Amino acid sequence: MHTLTGTITKIVAVENSLSEFDIEFTANAVLPDVKPCPDWLKDEKITVRRNVSDIRELGHLGDSIVLTVTEAERFLRPLILNAEVQSGDASDVLVRLLWWKSADAPDIVFTWAARTLTAKMEAKDGEFQAVFRPADLLPANFRRPARVEAAVDKIQSAVSFLSDGDTGAARVTRGGAQRLHAWGRWYAIDLAIDGYAGAIDSIRELARDVDHISRRRENVTPMIENAMIINRLRGAWRPEDTLKPVAMTSSGWRQTSAGMRIVLDGLVDEANNKRTSLTVQLRDDFPMICWDREIVLGKPKEAEKSANEIQRLIDPLVPMGIDVRTAIPYSVGEAADFHVLASHDGTLRSVQFARIADSVDFNSWRTRDGWILSEHAVKMEYMLHLFDPIDPPYLKVWRSSDSFIVEPHWESVVMERGTTRGRSNAFIAGEAAGAAGHGVWVAVRRPLKDGGYSVGIVARLGPNPANTSYELEAAGRRFVGCLEAAHPEGIGTVNYAVVDIPNGDPRELMSVTVAGIPERGAQ
Amino acid sequence: MNAFNPRTFSSDWEVTILDRNLQLLDNEKLSGLAGLLNVESGLPVHMDWRSVEIGLGINRSLDQVAARIIDVTDRLTQLAESYDCTVFPMASHPRDVYFNASHVHVGTIHDEAIGLQLEAGLLQYTPVIAALGANSPFFNFSFGGFKSYRVRRGANRCTLVVSPRQPEFAQPQWGGDASPKLWGHPTLEVRILDCASSRRLLAELATFIAAFVHHLGTKQQKYDVTRESYKESIENRWLAAKHGLQATFNWNGSPRPVVEIANEMLDECGDALMELGARRSDLRLVEAMLQKRTCQADFALDLAHRYDEPYLQLCALKNRLREWSAFDEYLEACPTLEPAPALDRATILEAHLDLIGHGTHFYESRMGMDYPPTEADAVIEELVESGALAKEAMPDGTIALTRLAARSN
Numbered sequence: 001m002h003t004l005t006g007t008i009t010k011i012v013a014v015e016n017s018l019s020e021f022d023i024e025f026t027a028n029a030v031l032p033d034v035k036p037c038p039d040w041l042k043d044e045k046i047t048v049r050r051n052v053s054d055i056r057e058l059g060h061l062g063d064s065i066v067l068t069v070t071e072a073e074r075f076l077r078p079l080i081l082n083a084e085v086q087s088g089d090a091s092d093v094l095v096r097l098l099w100w101k102s103a104d105a106p107d108i109v110f111t112w113a114a115r116t117l118t119a120k121m122e123a124k125d126g127e128f129q130a131v132f133r134p135a136d137l138l139p140a141n142f143r144r145p146a147r148v149e150a151a152v153d154k155i156q157s158a159v160s161f162l163s164d165g166d167t168g169a170a171r172v173t174r175g176g177a178q179r180l181h182a183w184g185r186w187y188a189i190d191l192a193i194d195g196y197a198g199a200i201d202s203i204r205e206l207a208r209d210v211d212h213i214s215r216r217r218e219n220v221t222p223m224i225e226n227a228m229i230i231n232r233l234r235g236a237w238r239p240e241d242t243l244k245p246v247a248m249t250s251s252g253w254r255q256t257s258a259g260m261r262i263v264l265d266g267l268v269d270e271a272n273n274k275r276t277s278l279t280v281q282l283r284d285d286f287p288m289i290c291w292d293r294e295i296v297l298g299k300p301k302e303a304e305k306s307a308n309e310i311q312r313l314i315d316p317l318v319p320m321g322i323d324v325r326t327a328i329p330y331s332v333g334e335a336a337d338f339h340v341l342a343s344h345d346g347t348l349r350s351v352q353f354a355r356i357a358d359s360v361d362f363n364s365w366r367t368r369d370g371w372i373l374s375e376h377a378v379k380m381e382y383m384l385h386l387f388d389p390i391d392p393p394y395l396k397v398w399r400s401s402d403s404f405i406v407e408p409h410w411e412s413v414v415m416e417r418g419t420t421r422g423r424s425n426a427f428i429a430g431e432a433a434g435a436a437g438h439g440v441w442v443a444v445r446r447p448l449k450d451g452g453y454s455v456g457i458v459a460r461l462g463p464n465p466a467n468t469s470y471e472l473e474a475a476g477r478r479f480v481g482c483l484e485a486a487h488p489e490g491i492g493t494v495n496y497a498v499v500d501i502p503n504g505d506p507r508e509l510m511s512v513t514v515a516g517i518p519e520r521g522a523q
Numbered sequence: 524m525n526a527f528n529p530r531t532f533s534s535d536w537e538v539t540i541l542d543r544n545l546q547l548l549d550n551e552k553l554s555g556l557a558g559l560l561n562v563e564s565g566l567p568v569h570m571d572w573r574s575v576e577i578g579l580g581i582n583r584s585l586d587q588v589a590a591r592i593i594d595v596t597d598r599l600t601q602l603a604e605s606y607d608c609t610v611f612p613m614a615s616h617p618r619d620v621y622f623n624a625s626h627v628h629v630g631t632i633h634d635e636a637i638g639l640q641l642e643a644g645l646l647q648y649t650p651v652i653a654a655l656g657a658n659s660p661f662f663n664f665s666f667g668g669f670k671s672y673r674v675r676r677g678a679n680r681c682t683l684v685v686s687p688r689q690p691e692f693a694q695p696q697w698g699g700d701a702s703p704k705l706w707g708h709p710t711l712e713v714r715i716l717d718c719a720s721s722r723r724l725l726a727e728l729a730t731f732i733a734a735f736v737h738h739l740g741t742k743q744q745k746y747d748v749t750r751e752s753y754k755e756s757i758e759n760r761w762l763a764a765k766h767g768l769q770a771t772f773n774w775n776g777s778p779r780p781v782v783e784i785a786n787e788m789l790d791e792c793g794d795a796l797m798e799l800g801a802r803r804s805d806l807r808l809v810e811a812m813l814q815k816r817t818c819q820a821d822f823a824l825d826l827a828h829r830y831d832e833p834y835l836q837l838c839a840l841k842n843r844l845r846e847w848s849a850f851d852e853y854l855e856a857c858p859t860l861e862p863a864p865a866l867d868r869a870t871i872l873e874a875h876l877d878l879i880g881h882g883t884h885f886y887e888s889r890m891g892m893d894y895p896p897t898e899a900d901a902v903i904e905e906l907v908e909s910g911a912l913a914k915e916a917m918p919d920g921t922i923a924l925t926r927l928a929a930r931s932n
Contacts, residue, residue, distance in 0.1 A: 003832075003834065005543070005544045005545065007543070028543060028544055029544045031544065031545075031834065034544050034546055052829070052839075053829065054843075056842060056843060056846075057826065057829075057839035057842055057843060058839075058842065059838070059842040063842065064543050064544070064545060064609075064838060064841075065838065066545060066832075066834045066835055066837075066838045068831070068832050068835065069832070218831070218832070219831075219832050219833065220832065220833070220834055339881060344917065344918055345918045347918070349882055349917075349923075350881040350882055350925070351880070351881055351882040352880035352881035352882070353880045353883075354877055354878050354879055354880040354883070354926070355665075355877070355878060356663065356664055356665055357620070357663055358878075358880070358883075358887070360882070360883075360884060364917075364918075364919035364921075365917070365918075365919075400664075401663070401664030401665075402664075
């Protein structure tokens, strides 16, 4: 989470209080990235109230102040729409302005295409509010998706209207950051597009409405990318955040027979003509998010070397390694319940850290079966990371102050100019899982349009599994069957099944066993 | 015998500087500020990792070092403020991974063999110095578990338990808690002291440490380190990091409050103190600390407890510590703290168990108390036998440990 720093311009004791003070300040920067404060805060006088036992702890006029995450929220994200994405019939949108620079109610302007609608906000409960009625701006039977932008002076937000049950994607703003919000049959995800080269910032199960990646936290995060799935490029010693400043432009998205497909492009290093593209697929047929990174190394644009310079055959050598880092946030008290599971030469192993900053780089543990499972058993949250078993990475796991980080790594290899190098990954987030030396599975539910739910099971059981059966008990019934095989490109073989339970309640208990591997916690 | 002649001392004091947005200054900016201070003060001030390292030159008395500290820190404060920055004299950072120290150099010694004897002699006393100096009660989002995370974590391998050396077999080593350092200046360097927040306290501690080392240098004594005494020193070091001046050490086989031992050390080195122009009563902050069992970490903890967010802790502490005397003032009004219980076997086992999760490399357990291999392995075996830990060999032969006992975090 982010916060603000500022410069104190006034300190006023609150009447009839010995310890409360109103502190007026101008905003300086947004932490932890130390980025400029939003335009709407520039030169504005902002006030927060503090309760201190020693006024000297506040500082003097001209000193810095830093806000809590909670204090900063209304300044950093003042314009809140009660729904940024609406599926199905368009309903009214409540718009709340949590902070405004004066006591006078401002106008709010809604824009769609060339149409605008201006409304006066009303003071209510210490904030300003307005209601946006889609029919006032949008044509009758408007074609979806449609994006309506809302603006109060420089403060902006937007709402996207979608068809019910559609898959698709829309640009959204999350706490000041630009995201591409995409929704498929099983998950809704956010991709970072104003930096981090298309990192996954949110994976939300549709039935439980549980987000496995993005959570509100009370403290300023140590590194904002600690709760994302990101790629890092390996330097000589370690993976580096080369892709952190890389913004991505969307080349578009389309529905294919396999699912929703999004393509993003970005420039990594102009001088060295290094580019990246990212293809993201939300599969329809079974729950899976495919995330394929490509690094393209073109001919350098820099001037040719002079004839006097010594040229060596090794000079064009460019080492290239693409790592992927999954960071899953935890809250105070949850750390002991988090495990990372993987097969180690046919034996199931579990990794868990006791202390912040503990890490293990398993230099001899190659995850040859092509899977790593992150588990929070008590919260029933599982994240299965799949990759191609023909190129298995080494396992690295570490713990930060608020995230568990799984960062399998591959060695760098020589890359020649005019070629590309890529890395395919797949993620399955779910509510139940099983793991053993010979395989792993995850199950997740999605709501059905006409009621009930589907259960999707995805397993990795090796190239020629002897047992591909599954047993599912739910809604008072027992479903037994065999998993089918699929071969997502760059991922290797997966086995899957989807069971529809039209009369079921997605909140009811279910029990799953796959290939004889029992559900975690049920052993 | 007089191992130190002439009797001199100094400190290399590492002080962090924060910019307006509470960010650490980068090394280039620090080197510029340090260089300017070096030229202006004539003192060996340099840049070190994330800090200005204030070398206080060669000193011969408490008054001399105290005056120098005030001169150089007044200028540093002004210099930092002129660039819209603030000094942050603290041994650790609530959000970051660095540690700062106040290394004390004790001179002048030219006989390295005697220095190595003193290295062995100081083994049992460095934990007392650690308790007096404890000033790092948070570190990298960890908070309140230790009064000196710096000592607990070996200052990122910059202050470590000394491996006793025989002069006949010794090689140069760097990074010990207290060791002769003759390849640089002819001094014995005591590295275990956390960065001081109070400049008066730094002057007092540097003078006291120097006087005590000078005093040891007058003794015709060979210090034999036994398995028991080594273990005791290591455990006392852990207790100092954990409890500061509230610690109850195990001293020659019996429990004893660290403040009692420090008092005894002060009495012992009275003559040496006089040679540095000080009487025991001149060390007024040290005296008050011992009476109240209160160290600088207690002040920082007291303040930090009022703020949940590490950035807010940092901001409030910065506002107080730039005065340089916040701790001196705190000491006048703070309550006397109670002594902590002596170390028992259950605490030792828990300190090791705390480091173990699932599949933890067995060598992590060495950090439990910095025990040597024989002691550390015995603890692990005891935990395995009690059913608290499981031990298994990984396919590559590495031994992995898994905690079976319940954990509360």
